Amino acid sequence: xxxxHRDTHASTSxxxxxxxxxxxxxxxxxxxxxxxxxxxxxxxxAQATGPAKSTGSQGVHxxxxxxxDLQPATSDPLDGAQARLLFxxxxxxxxxxxxxxxxxxxxxxxxxxxHLHTGACVxxxxxxAGPHYNQSTVNGVVPPVVNDQTEVWLDVxxxxxxxxxAVARVPFVPSPxxxxxxxxxxxxxxxxxxxxxxxxxxxxxx
Numbered sequence: 001x002x003x004x005h006r007d008t009h010a011s012t013s014x015x016x017x018x019x020x021x022x023x024x025x026x027x028x029x030x031x032x033x034x035x036x037x038x039x040x041x042x043x044x045x046a047q048a049t050g051p052a053k054s055t056g057s058q059g060v061h062x063x064x065x066x067x068x069d070l071q072p073a074t075s076d077p078l079d080g081a082q083a084r085l086l087f088x089x090x091x092x093x094x095x096x097x098x099x100x101x102x103x104x105x106x107x108x109x110x111x112x113x114x115h116l117h118t119g120a121c122v123x124x125x126x127x128x129a130g131p132h133y134n135q136s137t138v139n140g141v142v143p144p145v146v147n148d149q150t151e152v153w154l155d156v157x158x159x160x161x162x163x164x165x166a167v168a169r170v171p172f173v174p175s176p177x178x179x180x181x182x183x184x185x186x187x188x189x190x191x192x193x194x195x196x197x198x199x200x201x202x203x204x205x206x
Contacts, residue, residue, distance in 0.1 A: 059205075061087040067100075067183065067199035070126040076198055077107025077158070078183060083201040085181055089173040096168045098154040098181065103162040113184035113194025114166065116152035116203075121180035126197035129180040135172040146192045154181065155188050176206045 064084040081104075086097040098114060119130030133152060136145040144150070149170055156164035181201045184194035 059087075059089045061085075061203075061205050063087070063201060063203045065201065067201055068121050068123040070124065070129075070182070070197045070199055072124050076185075077104035077110070078112070078199040079104065081162075081199065083181070083183075085201060085203055087203070087205070092173060093169065093171050094152075094173050096152055096154060096170075098156060098166045098168075100156050100158070100164045100183070101162060103158045103164065105162070107158045108160055108162065109158065111155055111157045111187040112164075112198070113186055113188040114154040114156055115182055115184075115188070115192075115194070116154075116174060117180045117182050117200075118177070119180060120178045121182075121200035121202035126182070126200075129182050129197065129200060132192060133174050133179065135170070135174070138175065151192065153188050153192075155194075156183075176204075178202075178204045 062084065065082065067078055067081045067083050069079060078100075081100055081102040083101075084099045086095075088095045096116075100112075116133045117129040117131065118133050119128050122128035132146075134144050134146065134150050136150045148168065150172075152168050152170055152174065154166040154168050156166045158164045179202075181203055182197050183199045184196060185198055186195035188194045
């Protein structure tokens with residue numbers, strides 16, 4: 001995949017890498033799905049389901065399916081990979097758990113930047129995903145604040161089995177829409193930049 005499309009932002013801080021305990025706590029608090037189940041469940045066909053449950057002020061959404069290739073002219077370890085996103089909102093905050101599986105062996109040990117974007121996930125068209133979803137932009141802040149508390153950053157580091165898990169907690173609930181979780185060629189830097197857009201998972205809720 002080429003570096004044809006890159007993201008650039010002005011940032012104030014970098015994303016913190018969640019601990020294993022944070023992953024388990026995030027999913028355990030929901031009580032609906034475990035990281036192990038997400039990582040080992042049979043791959044779904046291209047689909048997104050949500051909300052899986054909505055109770056009072058809490059909403060739970062699960063999206064899953066093959067990653068869509070944003071650079072079809074070239075190959076990379078994300079070709080053929082699957083992803084699942086658990087999105088839980090409660091009392092004005094959100095927790096996201098991203099599980100990626102089936103990454104090629106050349107991707108083992110590599111960290112891919114991953115973020116929630118404002119636009120749709122369209123195979124072969126990285127630009128369609130638009131910029132990162134940024135809550136300070138939604139709130140009218142100029143210039144916007146770019147960090148892991150105003151955006152949803154889900155960098156994943158691929159393990160020996162070709163699987164990766166990331167967790168993000170943010171103090172806002174993204175507005176509904178037809179959106180994308182985009183995986184990038186590099187890790188997210190202090191400016192919110194992570195290189196070329198390689199693949200995406202479609203996510204939509206209302």
